[in-house]
Amino acid sequence: MKILVTGGAGFIGSAVVRLAVSRGHSVVNVDALTYAACLENVASVADSPLYAFEQADICDAAALKRIFDTHKPDAVMHLAAESHVDRSIDGPRAFIETNIMGTYEMLQAARAYWTEAGKPESFRFHHISTDEVFGSLPDDPAVKFTEETPYDPRSPYSSSKASSDHLVRAWHETYGLPVVLTNCSNNYGPFHFPEKLVPVIILNALAGKPLPIYGDGKNIRDWLFVEDHADALLLVVEKGELGRSYNIGGENERTNLELVKTLCGILDAKRPKASGSYADQITFVTDRPGHDARYAIDPTRIRxxxxxxxxxxxxEGLEKTVQWYLDNETWWRALQDRQGVGERLGKAS
Incomplete structure (x- = not known):
């Protein structure tokens, strides 16, 4: 299968690219190389005859037409997105442009290509989204997001992703475009850009800096190892039912405070401080506006x-992740000077 992956130099996209190539798929990586992208993420497959890279903005209709006509993919896996909630609070326009208008342009390009090719039954447009479109859950373990949970986004980021989900469904219902959708829980793992919680905690701990936790640290997330997510995404694009959505979760609910303490314990074992624990660096900071209390995925359908x-x-996943950051200092140091990294974003005055 030849797969066109958008956002393939990003965190989740690069995991998909690496896994797809390792399984013998041809991959066309389309990425604009914005602040969170890094071609080092796909360096391990860059010389493979199965891999091709196209630097392009998904809002550029002409570039997309050229890429589709040149590479003739069998499937699209659309991951390109602005994804950092805090940045969406400070600058929502980029999220509207990339996540909504970019998805629109991708759908139009894919539809034109599919139509001109005679509408092959094997073609798939796989839209990758987030559980944040469903809003916030109560603190009740029995209540989880299903594929039928009504949308209730609370941030510029999640509302832009909800909009893109609706566009994908509309293109399926109106134009017959063969689509599948997935909504995932919080990802973590190797190559995670150092502005999200897990890498922030690891790198701040190693630097002797405060470990910031929003509010009281009781916000709950379902944590999904990125390589597990990539495996699920490839399965859905190959075998998912057309027009259907699948929730992908890690079945690993933890409060933010529990997660940070687990990371501190792993670091204490792998790179102990001269005295005390990394947990001594934990600091509670003012919560961000509209911070959802809990996300949790019911994975019954995909199972x-x-x-x-x-x-x-x-x-297990956090231990692998910590070890990866300890072993790959050159990678993360090169990213720490990028705009906004290490700053407190999303305070919304």
């Missing part, structure tokens, strides 16, 4: 229909 489950627990 029942596609026989998929995550392969690692959050403890």
């Amino acid at each position: 029942a229909e596609l026989n998929w489950r995550p392969s690692v627990t959050v403890e």
Whole structure:
């Protein structure tokens, strides 16, 4: 299968690219190389005859037409997006442009290509989204997001992703474009850009800086190891039912405070401080506006229909992640000077 992956130099996209190439798929990586992208993320496959890279903005209709006509993909995996909630609070326009208008241009380009090719039944447009479109859950373990949960986005980021989900469904219903959708829980793992919680905690801990936790640290997330997510995404694009959505979760709910303490414990074991614990650096900071209390995925559909489950627990995945950051200092140091990294964003005066 030849797969066109948008955002393939980003965190989740690069995991998909690496895994797809390793499984023998041809991959065309389309990425604008904005602040959070890094071609080092796909360096391990860059010389493969199965890999091609196109630097292009998904809002550029002419570039997309050229790429589709040149590479003739069998499937699209659309991951390119602005994804940092705090940045969306400070600058929502980029999220509207990339996540909504970019998805519109991708759908139009894919539809034109699919139509001109005679509408092959094997073609797929896989839209990758987030559980944040569903809003916030109560603190009740029995209540989780399903594919039928009504949308209730609370941030510029999640509302832009909700909009893109609706566009994809509309292109399926109105134009017959063969689509599948997925909504995932919080990802973590190697190559995570150092502005999100897990890498911030690891790198601040190593630097002797405060470990910032929003509010009281009781916000709950379902944590999904990025390589497990990439595995699920490839399964959905190959075997998912057309027009159907699948929720992908790690089945690993933790409060933010529990997660940070787990990271501190792993670091204490792998690179102990001269005295005390990394947990001594934990600092509670003013919460961000509209901070959702809890996300949790009910993965029944993808388990029942596609026989998929995550392969690692959050403890196993975090240990792998910490070790990766310890072993790849050159990678993350090169990113720490990029705009906004290390700053407190999303305070919304």
